[in-house]
Amino acid sequence: MTTFLCPTNSVHASAASCDYLADRVDADDTVHAVNSLLGGDDTSARDVRDGEEALNVVAVRLAAATVETHQFVRGNDPAEDVRAAAESFGADEIVISLRDRSPVEEALFGSVARRILADADRPVVAVPRE
Secondary structure, X not given: XXXXXXXXXXXHHHHHHHHXXXXXXXXXXXXXXXXXXXXXXXXXXXXXXXXXXXXXXXXXXXXXXXXXXXXXXXXXXXXXXXHHHHHHHOOOEEEEEEOOOOHHHHHHHOOHHHHXXXXXXXXXXXXXXX
């Protein structure tokens, strides 16, 4: 039995993570899909809806496993929510989806994926988005 943590911020990220996990999960495994939003003025109703859709993709695509979905709106940095969720759920592995960013975008906005990789205390698998 393996517990996976699958952070997601879009249906595309969910699909990429599911592509990786589809042949790896079975009925004995648990997948915790997590969507983290800042809340307040930084989060719109559309952001909430998009997050729910991203979580739904994981629930539907990985139905062979036990899938629990979690949408956090706590004002935390998403990387911090992922770290805390991994600890709380006892995740054996974190599966993140990477997207291409220009060096300027990376410098201006940082990278949640980079912070997850840097702070992880358990295996992290990074899969590309197509």
